[in-house]
Amino acid sequence: MEFFMKKIYYLSKSVLLFALFIIVQQSLISAPTQKSPANGDDCVDRDAVFEWSRVKDAAYYMYIISTKVDFSDTLKKDLSYSDTTVAFALPNFSTKYYWKVGSHIIGEADTWTDGFSLITHPAPPSLTSPDDLLACQAFRQTFTWTTVPNAVKYKIQISTSPNFSPTVVDTQVTGTTATFTLNKYFTTYYYRVKGQQVGCETPYSVPRSLTTLVGPPEMSTPRNDSIGTPLSILFTWPATPGAQTYDLQVSDDPNFTNLLVNQMNITDVSLPWAAPNYNKKYYWRMRTLGQACISEWSNAFNFKTAYPAAVALTPGDTITCVPIVSEFTWQPVSGATKYEVRASKTPQFQSGVIVFSAKDVAGTSVIADVTLASKQVWWQVRANDANNVGLWSETQTYFTTGEAPLIMSPVDGSTEVHRGLELEWQAIGQATSFHLQISKDDNFSSIEFEKEDIVGQTLDVILESYNTQYYFRVRTLASGCYSDWSNAYSFKSIQGFPNLIYPENAESNITTDVQMLWSKVPTAISYDIRFSTDDEFVNEFGNNGVQTNSILQKDLKPNTLYYWMVRSNDAWGTSPWSQVFQFNTGEGFTNIPFLIYPENLSIKLPTTGIMNWRSANNASSYNLQIAQDLKFNKDDIIREVQNIKDTAYSYTDLDNFKEYWFRVASVNQTTTSDYSKPHRFRTIAQPPTDQALAIKPVDGENEIPYKKTGFEWTKVARTDLGLSSESGYELLISKTQDFTDTVFYNQRVFEETVNVENKLDVATTYFWKNRGWNEAGFGPWSETFSFTTSVQSSVTDGNFDFGTSIVPNPIQNRAELRFNLETPGSVNFTIIDQTGRTVFNLENISGKGNLNVLPLNLDNLSNGSYLFKLQTGTKYQSGKIIISR
Structure with missing residues (x-):
C-alpha cells in the first residue's frame, strides 16, 4: 500500500511539472520581442519609431508608451494594433520614456513584455545671429548660437539651397561662434547648427537665411588696359543680378579725384561718352544700386585713347604709274615712335586681300612691294607702337605700273663673258618697248651704255673692256608707264689674257728645253708669247700666232733668269698681256747612264754584289731601281735608291736562283734623265740541304733482282732548277759499307729513279747512298742503305699507279x-x-x-x-x- 501511495505521489508531481512547463513555454512563444529603440538607448530621436517582432498566430498587438516605469500615465496606448512598428513624436528633449508591447492569440491569455526604457536626445542649439531673413549682407559673416549642455563640438552647415544640398560650408567647431566669408553677390544663404555630445548629437537647429548684397557690374568695354580707343566711347556692361540702377565714374587719375563723368542712377547697360583728348589714359568704375543695397565700387578699368589719325602723303590719291615697289610716306604723329602700314586689293582691307603689311616701322616712310602689276591699290597708315595704337589714315588709292622684266642671260654672277655678247630678257605682261642700261657700278651712277625704245627682248652689244665687272638692268614701257627696273644682274667680261701655268712663277732648275703652258682663253684664236732676260722686256724674243696653249721653247741658256708673258687674240682684238712670271734655268740636260755590270742576261750572280755604270755627262747623282719584272710596275720594284753619288751600288739580300732587272737614271739640279734600258740577271742557286730517303730497295731488303735493279728515293729540294745539266743526284753503290769498293757511280742522275743493269752480282749484299747537287754545289749524303740481290734473275713489275x-x-x-x-x-x-x-x-x-x-x-x-x-x-x-x- 505504501508503495502504491508513493507511486501516486511521484506521478502527480510529474504531471504538475509538465503543466508548468507547458504554461511557461506558451508564454515565451506568445510574447513579442522588442527591437528598437533598444533598452537603455540614451540618444533617441524625438520622432521615434518603435519596432518589435511578430508572434505566430497573433491576432493583434498591444503597446503602451509612458513616462512612468509602472506605466501609470500613458502618452500613447493601443491595445488592438495590427502592425509591428509604430511612429510617435515624443514630446520632450532629454527625457526618459518607457515602452512595452504585448500580443493576443485567440483562445489564449494576452502576453506582455517586461518593457524597455529610453532617453531622448538633447535639444538643438538656438541660432542667435545673424537674424533671420536679413538682406544686403556683406560677404564676411559671424554666426553664433546657444550652448548645448555637455556638447564637445558643433556642426554648422551653410548652403545656397534650403534643403542644404549642396553645402558651401560643412564643418565642426568647438565653440558657439564661427566666421566665414561668402563669395556670391545677391545670393540667399541658409545656415543651421547642431550640437555633438560624446555618443550623441542633437538635431539641426531651425535654419535661418540671409541674402548678400548686390555686386558691382562686370564691366565690358572699354576693356581694361586697352589702347587705341577712339574718342567716341561707349561704356557697356552686362545686367547685374538684383540691380535696379547703376552709377558710373570716369577720371583721368586712378584715385578718381578729378571726375570727368559722375553719372548716377543709370537704368540702361551702356553709356556713351566723348573723350576730350587723343593718346590719353582714362579710368572708369561702376557700382550697382538695387534691393535697397548699394554695392562697393568695382575695380577700376583703364584705357588709352588712340593716337590721332596719320596723314598719308605718297603715293597720292588716284596717282598712276606708281612702281610695284614704291615708297609710302606720311606725316609724323605726335608722340608715336613706330607705325603700321597696309595695302590692299580692295578699299575694305578685309582678310585675304592684303598685299602688303608692315609693323614696327620706325620713321615716316617704308618701301612697299605690293606685288600687283597694272592694278589699283588702296593703302593706309597709322601710329602703332608699344605704348598705343592710332587711328588709320584716310584711305589713299593709286595705280601700279607693269611688272619688271626677267633677265635671262647672261646669268647673274657670270664670269668669262665674251666681249661680244647677246643680252636677253623676258617681258611679264604687256610691253610696248624696253629701256636698257649697262654700268660698271651696281648703283648705276655712271652709265657705260644705254638704249631706249628696244622693241625686241634681246640686244647684241660689244663690251669695251676685258676682265671688267659689269651690271645691267631693263625696264618695260607699257601704256605710257615705265615699270620698275629689273633686278640688276652682274657679269664679268672675259679676262682675255691667259693664266700662266708652267713654269710656275719663280721656279728654279728649269730645263733649257722647256714646254711652256698657259690656260686656254675660250674666245682665243691664237696667242702671242714673249721671253726676256730683263723684266722690262727690252731684249725680248718669242712667237706670235701660237695656235695652242703650249709651246716647246728650246735652247735656253743654262743657269739664266728669264721673264715670260702671254696674250690672246680673238675676233674683237688683242687682250692685255698676262702677268709676268720668272724662272731660272738649271744646268741643262744629262745623258742616260750606260750599264756595265751585271751584264745583261748574266747568271749565277751572288746575292750580294756590286752594280756599276758609266758616268753620265752633267749628272750630279743617280737613281737606281731593281725589279722582278721587265715592266718595273710599282708592285714589282723591290728596291729603289736615289741620290747615289758614285757610279756603283752595293746590293745585298737578293733571293737565290731568281731573275732580276735593274736600271739607272742620271740626275742634276735641273732634270732627271730617262731610265737606262734594263739589264736582266739571275742569282746563283742555293745548294741542296735535305737528305734523300730510300724508297727502293729499302734498307735490309732481300731478293732484289740483280740483272736490272731499280733504285728510287725521295725528292730533294733544289735539284730541279730547270736545266738537267745544272742539277740532279749523285748515286754510289758499293759492296763495302765505307764505299771503298765502289761498284757503280753516276753523278748525272736527273730523276729520283734509276735502273742499274748487269752491274750487280747474284746473291750479294750491297750498300747504296745518294745526294742532291746543283750549280751551287752538293747537298748532304743520304743515310747508307743495304740490300741483297736474288739468287736468280726475275722480272719485276716495279712502280705502279694504284691511285693510292x-x-x-x-x-x-x-x-x-x-x-x-x-x-x-x-x-x-x-x-x-x-x-x-x-x-x-x-x-x-x-x-x-x-x-x-x-x-x-x-x-x-x-x-x-x-x-x-x-x-x-x-x-x-x-x-x-x-x-x-
Missing part, C-alpha cells in the same frame, strides 16, 4: 688509305721514317677489285714527313705523307 692516297694529308688525327685494284689480291702497306726505318706496317690486306678504303690509326707516329709504300705482288706505289697535329 692518304686522306687527309697532312694528317692531324685519323686518316684513310684509299687505293684501286684491277683484280682482288693481297696487299701490304708500309710507312717508313726519314732514317729508312719501318714505323707502320699492314700485311696481307685482302684487297677487292676497284676502290678500297681502310682506316689508319697513326696516333703513335710523331709529327714529321714519312714515306709510304703500297705493294701487291711485284707491283708497288710509293708516296709521301706529313703528320701535323
Whole structure:
C-alpha cells in the first residue's frame, strides 16, 4: 500500500511539472520581442519609431508608451494594433520614456513584455545671429548660437539651397561662434547648427537665411588696359543680378579725384561718352544700386585713347604709274615712335586681300612691294607702337605700273663673258618697248651704255673692256608707264689674257728645253708669247700666232733668269698681256747612264754584289731601281735608291736562283734623265740541304733482282732548277759499307729513279747512298742503305699507279688509305721514317677489285714527313705523307 501511495505521489508531481512547463513555454512563444529603440538607448530621436517582432498566430498587438516605469500615465496606448512598428513624436528633449508591447492569440491569455526604457536626445542649439531673413549682407559673416549642455563640438552647415544640398560650408567647431566669408553677390544663404555630445548629437537647429548684397557690374568695354580707343566711347556692361540702377565714374587719375563723368542712377547697360583728348589714359568704375543695397565700387578699368589719325602723303590719291615697289610716306604723329602700314586689293582691307603689311616701322616712310602689276591699290597708315595704337589714315588709292622684266642671260654672277655678247630678257605682261642700261657700278651712277625704245627682248652689244665687272638692268614701257627696273644682274667680261701655268712663277732648275703652258682663253684664236732676260722686256724674243696653249721653247741658256708673258687674240682684238712670271734655268740636260755590270742576261750572280755604270755627262747623282719584272710596275720594284753619288751600288739580300732587272737614271739640279734600258740577271742557286730517303730497295731488303735493279728515293729540294745539266743526284753503290769498293757511280742522275743493269752480282749484299747537287754545289749524303740481290734473275713489275692516297694529308688525327685494284689480291702497306726505318706496317690486306678504303690509326707516329709504300705482288706505289697535329 505504501508503495502504491508513493507511486501516486511521484506521478502527480510529474504531471504538475509538465503543466508548468507547458504554461511557461506558451508564454515565451506568445510574447513579442522588442527591437528598437533598444533598452537603455540614451540618444533617441524625438520622432521615434518603435519596432518589435511578430508572434505566430497573433491576432493583434498591444503597446503602451509612458513616462512612468509602472506605466501609470500613458502618452500613447493601443491595445488592438495590427502592425509591428509604430511612429510617435515624443514630446520632450532629454527625457526618459518607457515602452512595452504585448500580443493576443485567440483562445489564449494576452502576453506582455517586461518593457524597455529610453532617453531622448538633447535639444538643438538656438541660432542667435545673424537674424533671420536679413538682406544686403556683406560677404564676411559671424554666426553664433546657444550652448548645448555637455556638447564637445558643433556642426554648422551653410548652403545656397534650403534643403542644404549642396553645402558651401560643412564643418565642426568647438565653440558657439564661427566666421566665414561668402563669395556670391545677391545670393540667399541658409545656415543651421547642431550640437555633438560624446555618443550623441542633437538635431539641426531651425535654419535661418540671409541674402548678400548686390555686386558691382562686370564691366565690358572699354576693356581694361586697352589702347587705341577712339574718342567716341561707349561704356557697356552686362545686367547685374538684383540691380535696379547703376552709377558710373570716369577720371583721368586712378584715385578718381578729378571726375570727368559722375553719372548716377543709370537704368540702361551702356553709356556713351566723348573723350576730350587723343593718346590719353582714362579710368572708369561702376557700382550697382538695387534691393535697397548699394554695392562697393568695382575695380577700376583703364584705357588709352588712340593716337590721332596719320596723314598719308605718297603715293597720292588716284596717282598712276606708281612702281610695284614704291615708297609710302606720311606725316609724323605726335608722340608715336613706330607705325603700321597696309595695302590692299580692295578699299575694305578685309582678310585675304592684303598685299602688303608692315609693323614696327620706325620713321615716316617704308618701301612697299605690293606685288600687283597694272592694278589699283588702296593703302593706309597709322601710329602703332608699344605704348598705343592710332587711328588709320584716310584711305589713299593709286595705280601700279607693269611688272619688271626677267633677265635671262647672261646669268647673274657670270664670269668669262665674251666681249661680244647677246643680252636677253623676258617681258611679264604687256610691253610696248624696253629701256636698257649697262654700268660698271651696281648703283648705276655712271652709265657705260644705254638704249631706249628696244622693241625686241634681246640686244647684241660689244663690251669695251676685258676682265671688267659689269651690271645691267631693263625696264618695260607699257601704256605710257615705265615699270620698275629689273633686278640688276652682274657679269664679268672675259679676262682675255691667259693664266700662266708652267713654269710656275719663280721656279728654279728649269730645263733649257722647256714646254711652256698657259690656260686656254675660250674666245682665243691664237696667242702671242714673249721671253726676256730683263723684266722690262727690252731684249725680248718669242712667237706670235701660237695656235695652242703650249709651246716647246728650246735652247735656253743654262743657269739664266728669264721673264715670260702671254696674250690672246680673238675676233674683237688683242687682250692685255698676262702677268709676268720668272724662272731660272738649271744646268741643262744629262745623258742616260750606260750599264756595265751585271751584264745583261748574266747568271749565277751572288746575292750580294756590286752594280756599276758609266758616268753620265752633267749628272750630279743617280737613281737606281731593281725589279722582278721587265715592266718595273710599282708592285714589282723591290728596291729603289736615289741620290747615289758614285757610279756603283752595293746590293745585298737578293733571293737565290731568281731573275732580276735593274736600271739607272742620271740626275742634276735641273732634270732627271730617262731610265737606262734594263739589264736582266739571275742569282746563283742555293745548294741542296735535305737528305734523300730510300724508297727502293729499302734498307735490309732481300731478293732484289740483280740483272736490272731499280733504285728510287725521295725528292730533294733544289735539284730541279730547270736545266738537267745544272742539277740532279749523285748515286754510289758499293759492296763495302765505307764505299771503298765502289761498284757503280753516276753523278748525272736527273730523276729520283734509276735502273742499274748487269752491274750487280747474284746473291750479294750491297750498300747504296745518294745526294742532291746543283750549280751551287752538293747537298748532304743520304743515310747508307743495304740490300741483297736474288739468287736468280726475275722480272719485276716495279712502280705502279694504284691511285693510292692518304686522306687527309697532312694528317692531324685519323686518316684513310684509299687505293684501286684491277683484280682482288693481297696487299701490304708500309710507312717508313726519314732514317729508312719501318714505323707502320699492314700485311696481307685482302684487297677487292676497284676502290678500297681502310682506316689508319697513326696516333703513335710523331709529327714529321714519312714515306709510304703500297705493294701487291711485284707491283708497288710509293708516296709521301706529313703528320701535323
